[in-house]
Amino acid sequence: MTTRRHALALLVLTGCSNQGPEPPPFTEPTATGPLVEITDFDANGKASPPASVSSVRLDGEQWRARLTPLGFSVLRMSDTELAFTGKYSNHHETGIYQCAGCGTALFSSKDKFESGTGWPSFTAPIAATNIQDGEDGSRREVRCHRCYGHLGHVFPDGPPPTGLRYCINSAALRFVKINF
Numbered sequence: 001m002t003t004r005r006h007a008l009a010l011l012v013l014t015g016c017s018n019q020g021p022e023p024p025p026f027t028e029p030t031a032t033g034p035l036v037e038i039t040d041f042d043a044n045g046k047a048s049p050p051a052s053v054s055s056v057r058l059d060g061e062q063w064r065a066r067l068t069p070l071g072f073s074v075l076r077m078s079d080t081e082l083a084f085t086g087k088y089s090n091h092h093e094t095g096i097y098q099c100a101g102c103g104t105a106l107f108s109s110k111d112k113f114e115s116g117t118g119w120p121s122f123t124a125p126i127a128a129t130n131i132q133d134g135e136d137g138s139r140r141e142v143r144c145h146r147c148y149g150h151l152g153h154v155f156p157d158g159p160p161p162t163g164l165r166y167c168i169n170s171a172a173l174r175f176v177k178i179n180f
């Protein structure tokens with residue numbers, strides 16, 4: 001008498017994952033542009049002296065592969081996320097907010113305040129070297145200095161010590177927790 005065993009092949013159906021809000025895993029971008037002065041921060045949030053690094057210049061398809069659809073709309077098309085919908089509008093952990101496009105440190109939780117606007121708001125960038133601002137009609141637009149991604153706008157109605165309100169899209173940011 002023989003017994004025959006039949007192995008069961010289990011088909012595990014995981015289903016298609018939705019295009020959720022989480023971006024693809026962050027990788028260092030290919031840096032091909034002209035040199036720019038950027039201030040880097042270590043894992044403890046300590047600043048290094050500003051240093052020259054290659055700016056990040058990618059084409060549209062390369063940016064789409066790196067970003068969520070909303071991240072692409074904000075950073076590369078200068079769109080604005082809806083108020084009170086971004087993941088950092090009501091976010092109070094300590095750490096550094098980096099550019100979602102290139103990883104450059106942009107803002108610190110130390111400078112974040114409750115503006116009531118529904119967008120993450122800061123009184124200052126983490127380092128003046130790391131952002132650019134320029135005219136955008138009647139407003140001043142804020143961009144990442146390394147990849148030129150659109151971040152948001154800066155307004156002259158913020159609290160002390162600067163009196164400025166950097167009104168930034170969550171979709172343009174990537175938070176890294178640090179215990180200062």
Ligand SMILES: [Zn+2]
Binds near residue numbers: 101104145
């Ligand atoms: Zn950037």
